[in-house]
Amino acid sequence: MVSIKDIAQRAGVSISTVSYALNGSSKVTEETAARIIKIAEELNYVPHAAARSLKKRQSNIIGIFLTDFSGNFYGDLLQGVKEGLQGKGYDLIVCSGLQSHRMIPERMIDGAIILDETFADEELLQYANQGHKLVVLDRELIHPNINQVLLDNKAGASLAMDYLLEQGHDKIYVVSGPKGSYDVKQRMHAVEQVVDRSPHLEYIEISGDFTKASGEAAAKQIVDEYTRPVAVFCLNDEMAIGIYNYISNHTSLLIGDHVHLIGFDNIEIAQYVQPRLATIDYSNRKWGALASEQLLKLITGKSVDHERMYVTLVRGASVN
């Protein structure tokens, strides 16, 4: 592999001159610079990322961490992050899995966006204490090196509950999500608030884990207990899809008729199932863009403000 040293030799200059020339420093004459750059191109020179980041103490890479790659969730978010980083001199890498946590302390990346339950709060705080810059999307964490862009979960859950209430229900099944999840806590909290202020309303919590399979399990329970039309609020769309699957494969009940169903996230499938799934919408793309924007501010030492992602109700024939 050709290094700066080879170029120096061929050009008859010192390696420092080559480095300056290649980095566009004004310390070197235009003509020598041009000559050096030409030689570099001829030799097909490419800088060695590890060497450079060892010396410069930065890699110009930022990482986004996801719990897993499957699911219909991430495409637009990643696209948003990528766009937010466009032209800022940073490259994006996507990581998943416990193994990959090491990228942060091993200083392979200059900053991280976290949407990954497999990180513990303490772990993240430790990284932040070591000077790493983080943006968290799935928890609340106060630290000078951490910023957060959170969904307005409470507003979303309230919207969903109110929509079901409009239909005159007095009993609502709520299919929850992973226990530790911040989003779940927030959403459940809002559910309870709605119930508290509605005299004749009760809710039944069915525990889920945000997967389709757990949606199917929930559906089974709901169907087994079925006596009259019911309302169901799934804390995410993925589980709602599971409910569609179960209901249509194992029963003759109809969604939107016997089972009034609303989800959360507005994943793409939501608009293709019959009847259309009512849900809570927000722009994943914007979320990603906001996150990367905040992270760049953190890295460059600019002041940051805690942004919030607003949500809206998407009505659908799965309710009413």
Add this chain to the structure above:
Amino acid sequence: MVSIKDIAQRAGVSISTVSYALNGSSKVTEETAARIIKIAEELNYVPHAAARSLKKRQSNIIGIFLTDFSGNFYGDLLQGVKEGLQGKGYDLIVCSGLQSHRMIPERMIDGAIILDETFADEELLQYANQGHKLVVLDRELIHPNINQVLLDNKAGASLAMDYLLEQGHDKIYVVSGPKGSYDVKQRMHAVEQVVDRSPHLEYIEISGDFTKASGEAAAKQIVDEYTRPVAVFCLNDEMAIGIYNYISNHTSLLIGDHVHLIGFDNIEIAQYVQPRLATIDYSNRKWGALASEQLLKLITGKSVDHERMYVTLVRGASVN
């Protein structure tokens, strides 16, 4: 940041001893090793990835390159790759965009899986010539440092065409994909073969680019020309979904009735649209696993064989 040097100082040994101890070399006494490791833990030591990979000339990271993050395509593939790498000492990063190509020549990764049209063949061959190990999923490329795991596109396209033929069609619209794409060429080639051997069959090519939008545009053309029930083969499901969108929003025609439609890829949405989209199926997860397996073989110098991904027909009410 604490380095090996700090540990050495604190333990009263040389840095080489620390390095040996931390790497589990048998050159150092068990007790000193234990002592050093304890200190390292106390100090919260983490190796500096860049320094290590500069010296060792490898990063223990492999990268997968995708054209873009959006689309309903990649989840399972990535999951498969990740699983294939499990416990092999390599971490996975996902990259997208022209910018990120640099990861390869800058030696940030030890190998790459390519499913990304933004790489030119020559570019990849150049990398291979420089000793980089690659597995390509979207083209045919012969080189000792390149392996390929390709879809059986021809079989898939033939299956799709034959399925439509079974319904008695004598005219088939084929919505194609990006011009340069290997998969598209293969599929179109198979289409032509089927047409050649079927006396009374003609096909009309509509150019597409694998996006939903281009599916909608194709649908418009098909609808404008509509006189009697037609058959449509979309070279991927994404465009087929575009056709669903257009037909249901702008016409009173019915898919499966007036328009017999089949796609390719069996994306998740295909099973939720009404009527179910007929398509060509293969396991993305397996594809990814195979790819990573081949890449590891390439990296460790084992002999490789060119694997192939087989496909099957998924019947659906969108045809017939």
Add this chain to the structure above:
DNA sequence: GAAGTGAATCGAAACGTTTCTATTAGACAA
């Protein structure tokens, strides 16, 4: 014409590792 100035270039140290070679100190044999 000597001293000073500034631009261009060079040399060397440093970043944090790994690993080759050298040193040290016991253990053992003669």
Add this chain to the structure above:
DNA sequence: TTGTCTAATAGAAACGTTTCGATTCACTTC
């Protein structure tokens, strides 16, 4: 006692950069 061997440890070079400080040399300036 002396020498040899071995196990443990230390020292130093190297990986490919960047960057600080030093050097050179052609010009001014007085």
